[in-house]
Amino acid sequence: MSRTSQLSLPVLLTSSPPSSSQLSPVSSFSRFVVIPRCYRHLLRPLAKMFTTQALLTLAAAGLSSAHFTLKYPEWRGNTFDDTLNYTQWSWPCGGPAYGSGNRTDWPLSGGSLGVTLGHAYNFLYINLGIEENGTVASFPTSLTPNPLNTTGSGTLCLSDLLVPSDLNITAGTNASLQVIKVGRSGQAQYNCADIRFVEDAPEPTEEQCATDDGAYFAIEPQSHEEANATDGEDGDDAASGDEDRPLNDEGFF
Numbered sequence: 234m235s236r237t238s239q240l241s242l243p244v245l246l247t248s249s250p251p252s253s254s255q256l257s258p259v260s261s262f263s264r265f266v267v268i269p270r271c272y273r274h275l276l277r278p279l280a281k282m283f284t285t286q287a288l289l290t291l292a293a294a295g296l297s298s299a300h301f302t303l304k305y306p307e308w309r310g311n312t313f314d315d316t317l318n319y320t321q322w323s324w325p326c327g328g329p330a331y332g333s334g335n336r337t338d339w340p341l342s343g344g345s346l347g348v349t350l351g352h353a354y355n356f357l358y359i360n361l362g363i364e365e366n367g368t369v370a371s372f373p374t375s376l377t378p379n380p381l382n383t384t385g386s387g388t389l390c391l392s393d394l395l396v397p398s399d400l401n402i403t404a405g406t407n408a409s410l411q412v413i414k415v416g417r418s419g420q421a422q423y424n425c426a427d428i429r430f431v432e433d434a435p436e437p438t439e440e441q442c443a444t445d446d447g448a449y450f451a452i453e454p455q456s457h458e459e460a461n462a463t464d465g466e467d468g469d470d471a472a473s474g475d476e477d478r479p480l481n482d483e484g485f486f
Contacts (some may be wrong), residue, residue: 301414304388305347305441306337306426309409325411326425331369338435339428341402343376343395346426347442348412349388356415357381357449359394364407369427372411374400379451387446390437406430 300313300321312319312327319328346359358380360372376394383389396402410426 300422301351301412301424302349303347303412303424303426304349305345305437306339306410306428307335308424308426309334312424321422321424322420324421324423325372326409327423329425331364331409331425332367332427334427336407336427336429338431339408340434341396341404341430341432342398343393344434345390345392345437345442346394346410346412347388347390347437350383350386350414350447352414352416353386354382354384354417356452357383358413358415359391360411360413361396362409362411363400363402364409369409372409376410377451379453381449382452383447383449385447388443389447389449390442390444391449392442402430404430404432 302308308329309326309331310317310319310329310333312321312329317328321327348357357377359376361374361376362369362372363374374397376396381391402408406429408428408430410428412424412426414422416422
């Protein structure tokens with residue numbers, strides 16, 4: 234072989250599995266192919282590259298499944314698009330600016346919202362901002378005065394979102410819905426959907442708003458009397474002093 238000949242790696246094929254001393258993660262492609270030790274240093278960078286790529290792929294898949302999408306009204310833009318520096322961790326809408334994308338006709342008195350969940354359980358908040366001077370700068374009106382506790386990782390259709398009548402919204406008013414999903418550790422993710430209030434808004438299709446492996450429950454405030462009455466009929470709470478302990482924000486001691 235001349236000095237300029239291309240280097241080829243000799244491969245030892247065996248009819249039986251090689252011993253453990255012959256194998257290492259970067260020196261074997263299968264049970265029956267072994268690369269001699271003298272060439273293993275050439276394969277280590279390649280093995281590290283494949284390992285890194287695999288970890289990045291798995292991380293991206295996990296991140297995508299943990300996020301959520303708005304199916305109806307249609308979201309402003311795809312907040313998974315990191316080429317535009319979008320991220321659902323970014324307040325208030327994950328990146329897309331108001332008026333930069335889709336706008337959906339929505340009923341004057343309130344309407345439906347279709348969302349794809351990413352976790353088995355979340356807290357969901359939906360807020361409304363009315364356009365002023367060509368933009369929506371804040372979302373001061375809550376359409377979920379009691380937070381929603383969602384379960385299931387599929388799709389969820391909320392069909393009973395009511396707009397407060399004292400807002401006196403008229404047909405043709407532009408606005409935006411802000412949807413906030415809060416996970417069990419308190420992290421928040423954001424999406425927004427721009428809407429136009431109209432008198433005869435079409436109903437969403439089943440594809441846009443359907444419940445599949447999803448459910449939600451409004452979290453009702455709990456008073457001290459209700460909490461104490463739950464287990465205190467036999468005086469257990471009184472004996473332990475629970476009646477004097479304050480409730481936390483979730484209504485528990």
